Amino acid sequence: MSSDKLPTRDKILKASLYLLETGNGDGVRMGDIAKRAGISRQALYLHFATRAELLVAVTHYLDKLHGTDQRLAASRAAKSGVERLDAYIDAWGNFIPEIYGVAKALLAMRDRDEAAAEAWDARMQDVRHGCAAAITALRDDGMLSEDYSQTRAIDILWTMLSVRNWQQLTIQCGWSQKEYITHMKSLARKVFVKA
Template identity: 40%
Template sequence: MDTVLSLLLAPEGSPLRMIDVAKAAGVTRQTVYDHFSNRSEMLTAAIQHFGDQLDIDTRLAPSRAAPDGRSRLTAYTQAMLDFFPAIYPLKQSLMRMGPGDEEAKSAWEDRIHAMKEGCAAAVHALKSDGDLLDHLTEARATDLYFTLLSMDGWAHCVLENGWPEADYLAEMQRVTRLALVKP
């Protein structure tokens, strides 16, 4: 399990053949099949495992404890950007997977979309405070917020173009505020 993850997260974009997993775990290929009936199941289990050991509740506590909508938005934005460095390598690996690994990608999508509930909660808090821009419904604002918090955008700026993470965070705080909150 951990072996699968370590291979998945390895800097070298390995194709992750079953034989690789087996070797890395010090067993034979067939033993791997004793634990997971097929490749998809193995990958989804690994993704699940990854998500579990990520301590989501702890990292989201500040957001939930925020006293008002504005600070909740800020806290959630920060929490999300804090996740990205840990999550992104896995996403990269998943994107390298071929057809026949659709299940695994679905498992990933599920995890990501769970993040959207946090967006919705922050937006709802804003709305309750009367601080959400008038022309945005809660649903629209949630979509928009989720869109702005794009992991690809983060990767583009921070990983590809060398922004300091703090700078990217500051920009996102500014932009999300402008995009959603009444002046």
């Protein structure tokens, strides 16, 4: 392993990420992670009290690796509201496949594990802020359709862009990533941009 000299915490994060991203995302157990990181299962608990806590840390690690904040923030550079909507869909939509392994594991825990649910919801709240910014920009341009209140428009965009929907459309329905992005953009325009 090339990570022999990394601090243990980083070895754990790296190992978790590897297992989450390769494999199908199923069955990444604490023991599996420990083995991959080359430490004992108990050493894991020295660094992360629970599996949920570890998974949350992995999402943060992932964000740092991919520069999520910057990439999402980039959509704010767009001039018009419509461009900004497009840019946001581009940024977030192309981000989903990169985080999918981790997202899937967190999502699977969501229904049972309080901590995992909170962690996931917190991250989705960030996405919601991005959606809100895009919708607000549209409204400020006077281009937001009058069919929905601003809040409802945000609710809809946020729901449209959920990881679950991405999963259904790409993985289940077989859309290519490119198709996903273009269709989502077209959808968003039809729904939100004043005719």
